[in-house]
Amino acid sequence: MATCVLVHVHSQSQELMKFTAQKDDRVKKINEQIRSKNKVPVKNQKLLLGSKTLNPEKKLSHYWLDPSTTIHLTLKVVEPSDEELEVFLKEMDRGRKYPFHIRPTSSVSQAKEVIKAITGVLPEAQIVSCNGKKLEDGKIMFDYCIEKGSIFFLSSFCIGG
Incomplete structure (x- = not known):
């Protein structure tokens, strides 16, 4: 039977987040729970246990955690770079x-x-998608995980369906 642990995630900009996890869960599962609570993309999260950065691919058990105690983690939000990216339009x-x-x-x-x-x-005649998602007005490129080399697909509205 898997051992359940209580996880507290502290952050400067967010209120205390509490989760339960199994010791065999990967750190990225906690990252996903944080994303669902406060909308910080996983790639912008850095979880710390003391001064040690947790690897999202490792299991909690890798960090030799005592299941009888609460795990206190610190969330650091890493802001994305705003450098210009070369992308492609097809x-x-x-x-x-x-x-x-x-x-x-x-x-x-x-x-x-x-x-x-x-x-x-x-623009009103454009249907643009990238990474499998239709781009919606009111959003920014970061919302679609745009990175160097991303491909935007352009199609136009068809009259008559």
Whole structure:
């Protein structure tokens, strides 16, 4: 039978988070629980046990934790870089591929304006997706885990379905 442990996660900007976990759970399971509670993406989380950074791929048991005690972890939020990234646009109807640059903090509206400059397709006529998700106005590139080399797919609305 797996041993259940109580995990407390402390953070400067968030209230105390409490979770239960099994000693055979991977650290990334706690990362996912934190993401679901406070919307901090897993890749921006750094969990510390004392001064030791926990590896998301390791099991809690790797850190030789006493199951009779509460595990106190510290969450550090690592802000994403805002450097310009080279990404690609692929037009689905013409099969053309274009390189362009975008920042993780750029809005979807800004990205659609860049796409308009490249293709001539008006933003309201664009259907753009990346990493399997349709880009929605009001969001930023960071919300879609855009990274160097990401491919944006452009298609247009069809009249008559």
